[in-house]
Amino acid sequence: MSRENVLVSAAWSEENLQAPGVVFAEVDEDTTAYEGGHIPGAVRIDWKTELQDPVRRDFIDREGFEKLLSAKGISNDDTVVLYGGNNNWFAAYAYWYFKLYGHTNVKLLDGGRKKWELDGRPLDKEEVVRAATSYTAQEQDLSIRAFRDEVVDAIGNKNLVDVRSPDEFSGKLLAPAHLPQEQAQRGGHIPSAVNVPWSKAANEDGTFKSDDELRALYAEAGFDGSRKTIAYCRIGERSSHTWFALRELLGHEDVKNYDGSWTEYGSLIGVPIELGSGKEA
Amino acid sequence: MTNGCGAPAQGGTIEVSTTETVLEGKVLSSGTPVGGAFVRLLDSTGEFTAEVVTSPEGDFRFFAAPGSWTVRALHRSGNGQADVSASGPGVHAVEIAVA
Structure with a gap:
């Protein structure tokens, strides 16, 4: 996997806004940013209302994804x-999705909205209408998605990468x-996890660090x-950012994102939890 | 349903519980509030902790913990930073000038 296949620069993007066969999509949890100005021609995907099942705690199913796209x-x-x-958290989540x-x-557009805005590149409020298509999705590729039992089994034998901040x-x-900070779950981390905050993979302007730095x-x-690897955070979007760095940029083959992450793990009865700085050097 | 990790709306006033340590203030350029600035909360070692985008009135807010922090603002008009020391829970005010 090379960087050019998975990441585009803001400069490339601005030159290719009208390119046939290229669709820009802004992904956020709070979509007021899009309404205040978006990359010209970009469609909006609402992480909360469009990618999450409205009832069950899970993603929309294959058919739902087909309808959405x-x-x-x-x-x-x-x-x-x-x-x-x-810093592209939800965009990275959508990439993984x-x-x-x-x-x-x-x-992924390297640096996301932040880099685009810091560069002073154009944003507009035009309504974007694209002709509907007939999209066909595949069954979920579970080689990149981890579930809780697999995470518990991975303690001590796979790389568990906790990408939250050191205090989390x-x-x-x-x-x-x-x-x-009012939350139901217990604090701490999964035993044997290493703590590499997602932010260490990014520069101040939101772009990814170089492959050598990563x-x-x-x-x-x-x-x-x-070893095989599972990345997690609190709800799975910051860990999508790290999943992207490990699998898509660095080319590690068996890397999964645990989207249940700490909100699930920290609420489970009976699983081991480690406190303190753990194995972090 | 679990809420995401995106930042809530900045600015306004909030109820702060007795256990919370809140750092809040404005980003200013020559005394004028700067909306749409990226404000990064760095811990006492300079490590990134969190980031929000200022409201149109230049407001930002973090839910931190007692200790020494740096708030750093990035904007296309310039960058700037300020240090803030939170002795304990409560609201701690800090302003950042960008140039």
């Missing part, structure tokens, strides 16, 4: 370029520091390239 005017052979706020349902050509990892905070980062944290 058809309505957005995205074809199976389109190249989808995803971007968003929050598109891969889960077998979309062939999907890329140690159990001091239950959520990122821009959120209120390799050094994970090696230093005790990441074992010969």
